[in-house]
Amino acid sequence: MKIITGFFSLIGNLSCFGLRALAAVFVPPYEWQYFVLQIEAIGWQSLPLISAAGLALGVVMTLHTRSSLVSFGAGAWAPNLQSQSFFNELGPLVSGLLVAGRAGAGIGAELANMRVTEQIDALEVLSFDSFRLLCVTRILACIIVLPLLTVFMDFAGLLGGFFSEYMISRMSFQHYVASAFSSLGWANFIPPTLKTCVFGFIIGTVSCYFGYTTNEGSDGVRRAATNSVVLSSLLIILSDVVLVKLIFFFFPGDAM
Secondary structure (H helix, E strand, O other): HHHHHHHHHHHHOOOOHHHHHHHOOOOOOHHHHHHHHHHHHOOHHHHHHHHHHHHHHHHHHHHHHHHHHOOOOHHHHHHHHHHHHHHHHHHHHHHHHHHHHHHHHHHHHHHHHHHHHHHHHHHOOOOOOOOHHHHHHHHHHHHHHHHHHHHHHHHHHHHHHHHHHHHHHOOOOOHHHHOOOOOOOOOHHHHHHOOOHHHHHHHHHHHHHHOOOOOOOOOOHHHHHHHHHHHHHHHHHHHHHHHHHHHHOOOOOOOO
């Protein structure tokens, strides 16, 4: 019973923390300079990891699916299956999990270290709004960069799939692209990409909460980083189930 109570208490605190951050986004002053720095730290520095993972997944997906399709005489459908898989689900979910592992742990550890070394207290003594400066900017940056990173993941996956397909069947790039996008509509691209804004909100909120509210001394830095990754990844997977159902509800024909 105590574990269940603690879990729901944590969810409630996270919800209040996230709603407070969202409300602060629309109220000046705006920390634009620090916000741009977070875009660079969370988004730009995650791009090599996202691109490499997308290429690797694209190659692996083609190798696995093409052999099965060829056995049914449907090898020509490999590019289309690749694009459907990445744009609908694989790209958004993997991007969210990778950013949770890389940026989420960094945010949690960084803020926890600032709390432990009393840097946050020093900011408040100097009349800075530490919550707006440290948390709001990071949460907003996560919300904005996740869809952009997802687009890079999607197209990196298609590029990896083309390399693999070319090595096997010598399919031309023009033919591969035409086949990949032959039955791909905007409903297969826009809603799955935009749902990563929710993933970004989860990553930013969870990571900032554990880092900003830690009170366990030096051990809290390690705990904040670990909890940020674990809970962010779990909530991303759970929220993805709900978001997929919502996409199918609002786009019943096109999102298949």
